[in-house]
Amino acid sequence: MSAEKTQAVESTRAYYCVECGKCTGICPVSRGLEYSPRRMVKRALEDPELEFVHDSQIWNCLTCKLCSGVCPSGVDYIDFIKIVRSRAYSQGLSGSCSQGGQLNTMARLMASDRLAQNRNFWTEGLDIAEKGEVMYFSGCLPYFDTVFEDLKPDTLDIAKSTVKVLNAAGIRPVVSPAERCCGHDLLWGGDAVSYRALARQNIREMKRLGVKTVVTSCAECYRTLSQDYKEMGADFEVKHISQLSAELLDQGKLRVKPSGKKVTLHDACRLGRHSGVYDQPREVLRKIAELVEMPRNKAAAGCCGVGAFLTCGAHSKRIQVERLIEAGATAGILVTECPKCQIHFKCALKDKPVPGAKMPELEIIDLASLLARSLEAGNP
Amino acid sequence: MKDVLVIGGGVAGIQAALDLAEKGVKVHLVERTPSIGGRMAQLDKTFPTMDCSICILAPKMADCGDHPNITLHTCSEVTGLEGESGNFQATVLKHARHVDASKCTGCGKCTEACRMKGRIPNEFDFGLRKRGAIYLPFLQAVPRVMNIDSKKCLFLKAGKCGDKQLCKEACERGAIDFDQKDETLKLDVGAVIVATGFDLFDPSEMFEYGYGRLANVRTAMEYERLICASGPTGGHLEVEPSKEHPKSMVFIQCVGARDLRRSPFCCSVCCMYATKEAVLVKEHYPDTECTIFNVDMRALGKGFEEFVERARNEYGVRFVRARPGQVTEDPVTKKLSVWYEDPSSGRVASMDADIVVLATALVPGAGTVELARVLGVELDEHAFFKVTDPLMEPVVSTRPGVFIAGYCETPKDIPESVAQASGAAARAYEVLKRKKGGAANA
Amino acid sequence: MAHESEGNAAMAGQTATFEPRIVAFCCNWCSYAGADLTGVSRMQYSPNIRIIRVMCSGRIEPNFVFRALELGADGVLVAGCHIGDCHYISGNKEAEKQIARTARLLEVLGVDKRRLRLEWISASEGQKFANTVNEFTKDVRALGPAGYGGK
Numbered sequence: 001m002s003a004e005k006t007q008a009v010e011s012t013r014a015y016y017c018v019e020c021g022k023c024t025g026i027c028p029v030s031r032g033l034e035y036s037p038r039r040m041v042k043r044a045l046e047d048p049e050l051e052f053v054h055d056s057q058i059w060n061c062l063t064c065k066l067c068s069g070v071c072p073s074g075v076d077y078i079d080f081i082k083i084v085r086s087r088a089y090s091q092g093l094s095g096s097c098s099q100g101g102q103l104n105t106m107a108r109l110m111a112s113d114r115l116a117q118n119r120n121f122w123t124e125g126l127d128i129a130e131k132g133e134v135m136y137f138s139g140c141l142p143y144f145d146t147v148f149e150d151l152k153p154d155t156l157d158i159a160k161s162t163v164k165v166l167n168a169a170g171i172r173p174v175v176s177p178a179e180r181c182c183g184h185d186l187l188w189g190g191d192a193v194s195y196r197a198l199a200r201q202n203i204r205e206m207k208r209l210g211v212k213t214v215v216t217s218c219a220e221c222y223r224t225l226s227q228d229y230k231e232m233g234a235d236f237e238v239k240h241i242s243q244l245s246a247e248l249l250d251q252g253k254l255r256v257k258p259s260g261k262k263v264t265l266h267d268a269c270r271l272g273r274h275s276g277v278y279d280q281p282r283e284v285l286r287k288i289a290e291l292v293e294m295p296r297n298k299a300a301a302g303c304c305g306v307g308a309f310l311t312c313g314a315h316s317k318r319i320q321v322e323r324l325i326e327a328g329a330t331a332g333i334l335v336t337e338c339p340k341c342q343i344h345f346k347c348a349l350k351d352k353p354v355p356g357a358k359m360p361e362l363e364i365i366d367l368a369s370l371l372a373r374s375l376e377a378g379n380p
Numbered sequence: 381m382k383d384v385l386v387i388g389g390g391v392a393g394i395q396a397a398l399d400l401a402e403k404g405v406k407v408h409l410v411e412r413t414p415s416i417g418g419r420m421a422q423l424d425k426t427f428p429t430m431d432c433s434i435c436i437l438a439p440k441m442a443d444c445g446d447h448p449n450i451t452l453h454t455c456s457e458v459t460g461l462e463g464e465s466g467n468f469q470a471t472v473l474k475h476a477r478h479v480d481a482s483k484c485t486g487c488g489k490c491t492e493a494c495r496m497k498g499r500i501p502n503e504f505d506f507g508l509r510k511r512g513a514i515y516l517p518f519l520q521a522v523p524r525v526m527n528i529d530s531k532k533c534l535f536l537k538a539g540k541c542g543d544k545q546l547c548k549e550a551c552e553r554g555a556i557d558f559d560q561k562d563e564t565l566k567l568d569v570g571a572v573i574v575a576t577g578f579d580l581f582d583p584s585e586m587f588e589y590g591y592g593r594l595a596n597v598r599t600a601m602e603y604e605r606l607i608c609a610s611g612p613t614g615g616h617l618e619v620e621p622s623k624e625h626p627k628s629m630v631f632i633q634c635v636g637a638r639d640l641r642r643s644p645f646c647c648s649v650c651c652m653y654a655t656k657e658a659v660l661v662k663e664h665y666p667d668t669e670c671t672i673f674n675v676d677m678r679a680l681g682k683g684f685e686e687f688v689e690r691a692r693n694e695y696g697v698r699f700v701r702a703r704p705g706q707v708t709e710d711p712v713t714k715k716l717s718v719w720y721e722d723p724s725s726g727r728v729a730s731m732d733a734d735i736v737v738l739a740t741a742l743v744p745g746a747g748t749v750e751l752a753r754v755l756g757v758e759l760d761e762h763a764f765f766k767v768t769d770p771l772m773e774p775v776v777s778t779r780p781g782v783f784i785a786g787y788c789e790t791p792k793d794i795p796e797s798v799a800q801a802s803g804a805a806a807r808a809y810e811v812l813k814r815k816k817g818g819a820a821n822a
Numbered sequence: 823m824a825h826e827s828e829g830n831a832a833m834a835g836q837t838a839t840f841e842p843r844i845v846a847f848c849c850n851w852c853s854y855a856g857a858d859l860t861g862v863s864r865m866q867y868s869p870n871i872r873i874i875r876v877m878c879s880g881r882i883e884p885n886f887v888f889r890a891l892e893l894g895a896d897g898v899l900v901a902g903c904h905i906g907d908c909h910y911i912s913g914n915k916e917a918e919k920q921i922a923r924t925a926r927l928l929e930v931l932g933v934d935k936r937r938l939r940l941e942w943i944s945a946s947e948g949q950k951f952a953n954t955v956n957e958f959t960k961d962v963r964a965l966g967p968a969g970y971g972g973k
Contacts, residue, residue, distance in 0.1 A: 016640065018638075018675070020675055020702060020703035021702045021703060021705070021720060021721030021723065022588075022702075022703040022704065022705045022720075023705060024705060024720075024721035024728055025702070025703070025704050025705020025706055025719045025720040025721055025728065026588055026705030026706040026719065027705065027728070030721075030728040031719075031728055034727075036721060036726055036727075036728070038721055038726075039726055067705075069587075069588070070586070070588045070705055070706075072634070072638060072639035072640060072641065072642075072703065073640050074640050074641050099883075099884075099885070100883045100884070100885035100886075101885045101889075102883065102884045102885035102888055102927075105885055105888035105889050105892055106888055106927070106931065108892055109888060109891060109892055109931060109933075109970055110931070112969070112970050114969050114970075115931070115932055116932040117930060117931055117932040118929060118930055118931075118932055119930050121930070142930050143927060143930060146923055146926050146927050146930070147884070147923075147927070149923065295593070295709075295711075298587075299587050300587035300588070329711070
C-alpha cells in the first residue's frame with residue numbers, strides 16, 4: 001500500500017468504517033448530487049493505489065464536517081478528502097473553483113517572494129500599528145469586494161468594523177501589508193505545496209513583527225491559522241473576533257448598547273464544527289441583540305453550501321436556499337461569522353436560484369459589523 | 381449462618397434473594413428506588429414469548445415482599461463494606477421516605493390530596509406521566525408504601541405547605557411522619573451479591589436524531605411505557621400533536637452503542653426488543669408500517685431467530701441495514717423524515733415516519749463507580765463489574781465474598797440475568813456454609 | 823504606493839537582453855482578423871507576443887490574466903472590436919468591465935497595472951495591431967520581468 005494511502009486511511013481512522021452509511025444520511029451534498037462519503041471511503045479501502053482520485057466526485061465534499069459529527073467510528077472524513085485531493089492535485093487534477101478560479105490563482109501569485117501588495121487602503125481613518133503583539137489578519141478581504149462586486153457584499157466593512165472594535169477596546173492592531181492569503185482554499189483544493197509556501201511567509205512575517213496574538217474575522221482563516229499553521233511551526237495565539245470581543249466585553253473593556261434587533265446566527269462550519277467555538281459568538285450577540293436560534297444550530301447547523309469555493313452548483317443553491325428560508329422563519333436578520341458564508345448567502349438571495357422557493361426578506365450582516373455599530377459612543 | 385446482602389432489586393436481585401431465602405438464608409435486599417422491580421417492571425412485553433412483563437415479575441416481587449427470610453430496604457444505598465468473605469459488616473444508608481411503613485396500607489388517599497399532584501414528571505414513566513410529591517412509583521410497587529420526594533415536597537423543602545399538609549389530613553392511619561430521619565444500618569453478612577442493572581444513555585447530545593427537540597422522537601423505554609396498557613396513554617400510541625395513531629414507525633438501533641466515541645460495546649438485547657416492539661405495533665395497529673434500521677440482527681438465544689423471521693414474514697416488519705444520518709421534521713406537517721443511505725442502491729433516501737423510536741445504549745448506572753469503590757471491587761473500562769475469570773467464574777468479583785449478577789456484569793437479557801442470579805446465589809451460599817479455614821477461593 | 827516595478831526596473835537594467843513574454847487575447851471577429859491582416863500585409867511587429875484567439879473579448883475574465891502571469895507572462899494584451907461593432911452586440915462592454923475589475927485587483931496585488939492593456943482593433947486595422955504590439959512590448963520591456971512564473 002502506498003504511503004499516501006496509508007496516510008489517507010490510517011491517520012484519518014477510515015479503516016474503522018463499518019459502512020453504516022450514517023455519513024451519507026446526513027451529508028447535505030448527497031441529497032442533491034450523486035455522492036456518498038461512505039462509498040468514497042470504501043473505494044479508498046479497496047483501491048491500493050488510490051486510482052479513484054480521478055473521479056470528479058472527490059471535489060463535491062463541502063468539508064462541513066457534519067459527517068464526522070455523527071460517525072460512530074470517529075472517521076475524520078474531511079481530513080481523508082483533503083489527503084485524497086492532494087494526491088489528485090499532484091496528478092494534475094483539480095476541482096472547479098468559483099469565479100473561474102481567480103481566487104486560487106491570486107493566492108498562488110501571493111506565494112511569490114517579490115510580492116508588494118497595496119492591501120491596506122481600507123485602513124484609512126483607523127488606528128493601526130506597524131509592529132506589535134496583536135495582529136489583525138484581514139486575509140482576502142481587500143479582494144473580495146472587487147471579485148464579487150456584482151453582489152455588493154461590502155465585506156471590507158467586516159475588516160473596518162473589526163479594527164474599530166479593537167480600537168474601541170484600546171488595542172492598536174498590526175495590519176501588515178505583507179500579509180498573504182492564509183492558503184485555506186489551496187489546502188482544501190489539494191494544492192498543499194502552494195499552501196505551505198503561503199503559510200511559511202505569513203509565519204515569517206508574524207515572527208518578524210513580534211506578533212503573539214492574531215485576530216481574524218474569517219472562520220476559514222481562523223481554522224487555518226489556529227490548527228493547520230501549528231504544523232508549520234506557528235506558535236501564536238489565534239482568536240476570532242467573536243472570541244476576543246466576548247473576552248473584552250467580560251473584562252469591561254468594551255461597552256455596547258443593545259440594538260433592539262431580533263437576529264439569528266449562522267454557525268460557520270470552520271468556527272463551529274471544525275473548531276468548537278459556539279458559545280462566545282452567542283455571548284456577544286446576546287449583549288447587542290435579541291438572539292433567536294434556528295432549529296439547526298451549533299453542531300447541527302447547516303452549511304452555507306460551498307466549501308473553499310469549490311464545486312459550486314445547483315446542490316449548493318438548494319442548501320443555501322434551505323438555510324435562508326430557515327433563517328427567515330426565525331428572524332429578520334441573519335448574522336454570519338465568516339465573509340465567505342456572507343458572500344454565498346447574498347449570492348443565493350440575489351439569484352433566487354430555486355424555482356418555486358419562497359425567498360425570505362432577510363438582512364445579512366457580519367457579527368463584527370453588528371458589533372461595531374453597537375459600540376457605545378465614547379468608548380475608551 | 382450469616383445473612384446475605386443483595387444490592388439491587390431488579391429481576392436478578394429478586395431471583396438471587398428468593399433462591400437464598402428458600403434455602404433458609406436471611407437476605408437483606410437493598411434497592412435505591414422506592415420499589416423493587418427494576419427495568420423489567422417498566423417493560424410491556426418480553427421477547428420472544430410476548431409475556432406481559434410485570435405479570436410474570438409481580439408474583440416474584442410479592443414473594444420477596446412477603447418472604448419471612450427477606451428484608452427489603454428500599455430508598456437505600458450501601459455506603460460501606462468492611463471485613464472479609466464470610467464476615468462482612470455492611471453499612472446501609474436508608475433515606476427517610478417520611479411514611480411509616482408499619483402503618484401505611486398503600487390506599488393512595490394522600491396522593492389524591494397532595495398539593496403537588498400532577499406537577500412532577502415521574503421516573504417510572506420517564507416523565508411521560510406526572511405525580512405528586514407523595515407517591516407510589518407504580519401500581520404494583522413492592523413494598524406498597526407511599527413515599528415523599530423530599531426535594532419536591534413543599535413542606536420538606538420550604539417548611540410550609542399552604543396552611544396545612546393535605547396528605548397528613550387525608551391519611552386515615554396517621555402514617556405520614558415528616559420528622560422521620562435517615563437511618564444508618566450496620567448489617568453483619570457473610571456474602572454480597574451485586575445486581576445493580578443499567579441506566580439509559582441520553583440521546584439528546586446526538587443532534588442528528590432530534591431527541592428532546594422533536595416531540596415524536598422517543599427512546600425505546602419511553603415507547604415501552606406508551607404501548608403498555610398500564611402506561612400514560614393506556615397503551616395507545618399517539619402522534620403529537622394530533623394524537624392520532626401512527627401510520628408509519630421507524631426504529632433506529634445502536635443509538636450511542638457500537639459507537640467508538642461513546643459506548644463501543646453491543647447491548648445485546650436491543651435487536652430483539654426492537655423486533656418485539658415492532659411486532660407490538662403491528663398487533664395494536666396492523667396497518668402501520670414498521671421499519672427497523674439495524675447494523676446487525678443479533679438473535680442469539682433460543683427461539684430468537686424464529687421470532688425475527690415471524691416478525692418479517694407474518695407481521696411484515698421491514699429490516700434495513702443502515703444507520704440513519706438524520707431525523708428531520710417538516711415545519712408544516714410535523715411529519716418526521718429519516719435520512720439514510722439505501723444499502724442496495726447506495727443512494728440517499730428518506731423515509732417518512734410518524735414516530736421514531738431510538739434504541740439507546742444501556743450503560744452501567746451513574747453510581748457504579750462510587751459503589752465499586754465502596755465495595756472494593758474492580759470495574760472494567762466501560763464500568764461493568766469485573767469478574768475474576770470471564771470464562772469459568774463469571775459471577776465472582778475481584779473481592780472474595782462479593783458476587784455479581786445481571787446486566788451490571790455485562791449486557792445480557794432477562795433469562796441470562798435470572799440464570800446468573802441463581803449462580804451467584806449458589807456461590808454465596810457456599811461461602812456461608814464454609815467452615816473457617818476452608819477453601820481460599822471465594 | 824509600492825509596486826514591484828521599482829525593483830524590476832533596476833533588475834531590467836542589469837539584464838539588458840530581457841525580452842518580455844506577452845500573451846495577447848484577440849477576439850475572433852475583429853482583432854484576430856486584424857492580426858491576420860498585419861501578417862498578410864507583411865508588417866513587422868515584435869515577436870514577443872503569443873496570440874490566443876477567443877470568440878469575443880467579453881470572454882476574458884480576471885483569471886485568464888492571473889494565470890498568464892502565473893505561467894510566466896510579463897504582460898497581457900486584450901484586443902476586441904470597437905464599441906458598437908461587437909459581433910455579439912455588447913461583449914466588448916463586458917470586456918471593459920472585466921478588465922477594469924482585473925486592473926483593480928492587480929493594483930491591490932501590487933502588480934503594475936501597465937502590464938495589462940485593453941485595445942479595440944478592427945479587422946481592417948492591421949497597422950494598428952502592429953503598432954499596439956510594438957508599443958506594448960516596449961512598455962513591458964521597460965517595466966522588467968513580472969517574475970511570477972517559472973518557479
